[in-house]
Amino acid sequence: MSKISLDKIESYNNLYKTVGLESSLSKILEEHTNSSIFASSLGAEDQVLLEILLKTQKPFQVVTLDTGRLFNETYTTIDNTEKFFQIKIKILFPDAIEVSQMVSEKGINLFYDSIENRKLCCKIRKLNPLGKELSTSSLWITGVRREQSVTRSDFQFAEWDENYQVIKINPLIDWTETQVWDYIKDKNIPYNELHDKGFPSIGCAPCTRAVLSGEDTRSGRWWWENPVTKECGLHWKDGKLVRVKS
Numbered sequence: 001m002s003k004i005s006l007d008k009i010e011s012y013n014n015l016y017k018t019v020g021l022e023s024s025l026s027k028i029l030e031e032h033t034n035s036s037i038f039a040s041s042l043g044a045e046d047q048v049l050l051e052i053l054l055k056t057q058k059p060f061q062v063v064t065l066d067t068g069r070l071f072n073e074t075y076t077t078i079d080n081t082e083k084f085f086q087i088k089i090k091i092l093f094p095d096a097i098e099v100s101q102m103v104s105e106k107g108i109n110l111f112y113d114s115i116e117n118r119k120l121c122c123k124i125r126k127l128n129p130l131g132k133e134l135s136t137s138s139l140w141i142t143g144v145r146r147e148q149s150v151t152r153s154d155f156q157f158a159e160w161d162e163n164y165q166v167i168k169i170n171p172l173i174d175w176t177e178t179q180v181w182d183y184i185k186d187k188n189i190p191y192n193e194l195h196d197k198g199f200p201s202i203g204c205a206p207c208t209r210a211v212l213s214g215e216d217t218r219s220g221r222w223w224w225e226n227p228v229t230k231e232c233g234l235h236w237k238d239g240k241l242v243r244v245k246s
């Protein structure tokens with residue numbers, strides 16, 4: 001990472017602390033005109049963040065990953081979101097040949113057999129398509145919150161993502177789950193109905209379950225794994241955070 005990028009990240013974190021969320025987002029998006037990607041999973045945080053981003057009236061591209069293993073409720077949320085906000089979400093698909101080869105060699109539900117298999121599946125179905133999209137972008141916007149899990153407790157508002165070589169912005173990093181849901185209810189924003197059935201974090205259907213009382217919000221993702229390994233790799237690589245903070 002260049003010193004220019006590090007200085008830019010520091011300036012964005014200071015901007016956020018000084019002028020607040022919406023003003024800082026507006027300025028940052030303006031600096032990255034036609035080069036900003038908001039990668040949404042259509043989860044509660046991302047629905048809130050989409051509404052906030054649209055209020056800036058600055059250009060950015062909304063994308064979501066269709067891994068081929070999503071819940072039907074997630075597809076319904078995509079449709080409802082596009083109609084509510086009157087936007088078009090760009091859907092990213094994995095390479096069909098890569099998926100076919102993986103399934104042929106390791107089985108349709110390979111992710112249950114080992115962490116290595118699960119990470120391979122995530123790489124092919126999620127990381128590769130997003131990486132291709134981010135390769136022509138300078139800013140990656142996510143709905144990550146520190147409160148979500150132990151693997152995200154050290155995340156900052158602005159960071160450098162070493163894996164994708166872009167500046168990453170986590171606008172809702174300081175928000176609580178209560179704040180997220182209060183915002184959704186206040187704005188009457190559409191959300192995935194699985195949230196009402198005990199799914200605070202929603203990924204692929206075979207790898208997501210409802211959480212139990214007292215569990216953190218991401219405990220239902222890859223529930224058979226150790227908590228410190230339970231990331232798809234978008235924010236982690238080889239068990240390590242792939243970003244640099246100021």
